Amino acid sequence: MSNDSPARDSSSRALSWVPSDREIQRQAARKAIARKKATIAVISSAIVLGTLITFVVTSPGWEVVKTTFFDWSYGGQVLGVVAKGLLVNLKLTLVASVLIGIFAMTLALLRTSRSAALTPFRILATAYVDIFRGVPLLLVILLVGFGVPALGIKGLTNSVLILGTTAVVLTYSAYVAEVLRSGILSVHPSQRAAARSLGLTAPQTMRFVVLPQAIKRVVPPLLNDLVALLKDTGLVSILGVTDAVRAAQIASSRTFNYTPYVTAAILFLFITIPLTRYTDRVLAKSISRQNAQGAA
Amino acid sequence: MNVLEVRDLRKSFGADLVLDNLSLDVPEHTATVLIGASGSGKSTLLRCINLLDNIDDGSIYLDGSEITDPNVDVDAVRRKLGMVFQSFNLFPHMTVLENITLSPIKVHGLSNDQANEEARTLLARFDLADKADQYPDRLSGGQQQRVAIIRSIAVKPRLLLLDEVTSALDPVLVNEVLSIVRDLKSDAMTMVLATHEMGFATQVADEVCFLNAGKILERGPASQVIGDPQHVETQDFLRRVHEAGRL
Numbered sequence: 295m296s297n298d299s300p301a302r303d304s305s306s307r308a309l310s311w312v313p314s315d316r317e318i319q320r321q322a323a324r325k326a327i328a329r330k331k332a333t334i335a336v337i338s339s340a341i342v343l344g345t346l347i348t349f350v351v352t353s354p355g356w357e358v359v360k361t362t363f364f365d366w367s368y369g370g371q372v373l374g375v376v377a378k379g380l381l382v383n384l385k386l387t388l389v390a391s392v393l394i395g396i397f398a399m400t401l402a403l404l405r406t407s408r409s410a411a412l413t414p415f416r417i418l419a420t421a422y423v424d425i426f427r428g429v430p431l432l433l434v435i436l437l438v439g440f441g442v443p444a445l446g447i448k449g450l451t452n453s454v455l456i457l458g459t460t461a462v463v464l465t466y467s468a469y470v471a472e473v474l475r476s477g478i479l480s481v482h483p484s485q486r487a488a489a490r491s492l493g494l495t496a497p498q499t500m501r502f503v504v505l506p507q508a509i510k511r512v513v514p515p516l517l518n519d520l521v522a523l524l525k526d527t528g529l530v531s532i533l534g535v536t537d538a539v540r541a542a543q544i545a546s547s548r549t550f551n552y553t554p555y556v557t558a559a560i561l562f563l564f565i566t567i568p569l570t571r572y573t574d575r576v577l578a579k580s581i582s583r584q585n586a587q588g589a590a
Numbered sequence: 591m592n593v594l595e596v597r598d599l600r601k602s603f604g605a606d607l608v609l610d611n612l613s614l615d616v617p618e619h620t621a622t623v624l625i626g627a628s629g630s631g632k633s634t635l636l637r638c639i640n641l642l643d644n645i646d647d648g649s650i651y652l653d654g655s656e657i658t659d660p661n662v663d664v665d666a667v668r669r670k671l672g673m674v675f676q677s678f679n680l681f682p683h684m685t686v687l688e689n690i691t692l693s694p695i696k697v698h699g700l701s702n703d704q705a706n707e708e709a710r711t712l713l714a715r716f717d718l719a720d721k722a723d724q725y726p727d728r729l730s731g732g733q734q735q736r737v738a739i740i741r742s743i744a745v746k747p748r749l750l751l752l753d754e755v756t757s758a759l760d761p762v763l764v765n766e767v768l769s770i771v772r773d774l775k776s777d778a779m780t781m782v783l784a785t786h787e788m789g790f791a792t793q794v795a796d797e798v799c800f801l802n803a804g805k806i807l808e809r810g811p812a813s814q815v816i817g818d819p820q821h822v823e824t825q826d827f828l829r830r831v832h833e834a835g836r837l
Contacts, residue, residue, distance in 0.1 A: 488679035491640050492693035493669035493745065502692060506683045 362552050369553045372545040376554055379541030380561050386459055386527045386537070391520060393463045398470035403500070405471070406478050419471075426468035432529055435461040439533040458530030466523055473515050477508035514577035521569050525562060538562065592651075593618050593749050593780045594639065599648035601634055601804075608634045610804035611648070616749070619778040623791040623812070626801035627827055632784035633676075635801075636751045639782070640673050653748065669697060672742035672750040676757050678734045680726040680741070686713070687722040690741045698745055705744075712740045716770055732763030739770050743779070750774065752783035788816055788831055800824045 313321070350356065404412060404419040426434070438461040443452045451457065481504045489499040531540035538561060542554035594616040601609040608631045616622050624632040637643040639650055641657065641664050649658045657667045680689050690712070691705040700708070713719050716736055726734050735755055742750060752771065756764040768790045774781065775794045785791055791798055791812060798815040800808040802823045808815050819825045 484675065484677060484679045485681065487642055488673075488675060488681070490665075491642065491668055491671065491673035492741070493665055493697040494693065495665050498696055502696065503681055507681075510683065 379538035401471035402474035477512035517573040620796035623795035672747035
């Protein structure tokens with residue numbers, strides 16, 4: 295409509311714009327301020343980091359630590375085994391995140407539903423979330439990993455990998471369910487009112503109006519949980535799953551050199567840091583989008 | 591024939607009695623305009639008719655059947671009603687076209703093609719054809735409200751409820767929204783609308799109801815209620831509206 299033409303006018307005016315002397319002075323002053331700030335940042339970083347490094351390097355045990363934790367030639371030797379272990383962590387994360395997504399969504403929908411027929415399931419879902427959010431993951435892994443095989447039920451798996459994954463899924467579903475539920479509750483009631491007044495049923499309103507908005511809002515916290523999940527898959531090593539942590543443990547117990555642990559840590563960082571940066575970007579984007587909506 | 595009949599409706603929020611034994615008849619093809627100060631119960635009455643709020647007492651009939659019966663199929667009732675809100679309430683994750691076709695496709699079982707075609711026809715009629723594939727946040731307030739009105743009439747409701755549809759708008763944008771409502775009036779749409787725009791009320795109303803403290807204090811043609819009000823409360827209200835520059 296008519297709101298296109300003013301934009302075109304202002305862009306053609308922007309092209310012919312020559313900054314005034316005062317504006318040129320201001321730009322020069324801003325540059326000087328920025329240079330001063332950058333100098334201060336460099337000096338203060340050099341002092342703080344320099345002090346930290348000096349403190350570590352001059353400590354009495356540094357020489358021993360250097361050879362037992364940072365022996366790069368040994369680190370290179372074990373890189374293959376540890377990386378193979380990390381592949382187990384990645385596979386576990388992938389499988390678990392799909393299962394968590396399904397289970398957590400079920401829990402969140404049950405907890406937010408108002409249907410009378412679902413009342414017992416709503417109570418069960420609430421109890422489930424309360425319990426699994428409150429018990430340390432390590433305990434759940436131990437209980438599932440050693441408790442389920444102890445039952446001796448025929449046909450039930452004894453695979454530590456499957457049992458470990460199950461434990462992780464049980465705990466994380468409770469966390470993720472709460473994130474999804476908070477997203478569902480964050481959609482304004484007027485959206486529901488609009489959908490219902492168009493004749494949509496409660497499930498249709500959830501499916502077409504509430505959930506799409508809710509999920510979009512909780513993507514950043516969910517990515518955070520994905521990073522945490524990847525790290526926490528390292529805990530299943532306690533059951534004897536040969537993941538990156540377990541592989542590093544085996545390698546270092548053979549030689550009493552702890553470099554494999556550092557190697558494993560660095561490998562984890564190679565995946566988690568890009569993922570975290572990506573999460574930050576998604577979050578920044580969603581905040582700026584919300585601000586734009588607020589201004590409109 | 592009355593499309594809507596409200597009998598002795600009572601509604602309170604806690605100790606606050608918002609609707610007090612209110613009765614109202616809306617004949618087919620007529621527009622009933624509710625006027626009154628903020629808090630006089632206009633919006634609550636519309637929300638009760640749309641079953642968005644539960645009533646305390648009384649009953650509401652749509653085409654002669656009671657919709658306040660506890661066993662009534664709420665979704666079936668709402669399928670016959672259209673509602674437009676003060677704050678538009680468009681779905682931000684859907685394009686204009688998707689907003690309009692959601693209910694025709696999912697609730698009324700139209701095919702995608704048919705729903706899209708009907709929606710585009712309506713958009714073209716109200717000068718919004720070029721906005722079909724845009725998201726609501728790219729539209730002005732007036733455009734958003736026009737889309738919201740189109741969305742509510744796309745399902746061909748028996749009765750359209752409009753709740754202060756211009757109150758959230760810049761005065762310049764008010765008229766483009768009101769002109770749609772005038773068009774709907776000339777299409778003989780049955781409507782109940784709450785508004786603070788007295789000039790507009792005078793143009794479209796078959797009956798004007800002045801709400802005060804949960805009751806309809808004065809009712810009749812606009813020339814009578816707005817032109818020559820009998821009650822001191824009505825006179826007082828209209829004087830204040832006039833001072834606010836909205837007459």
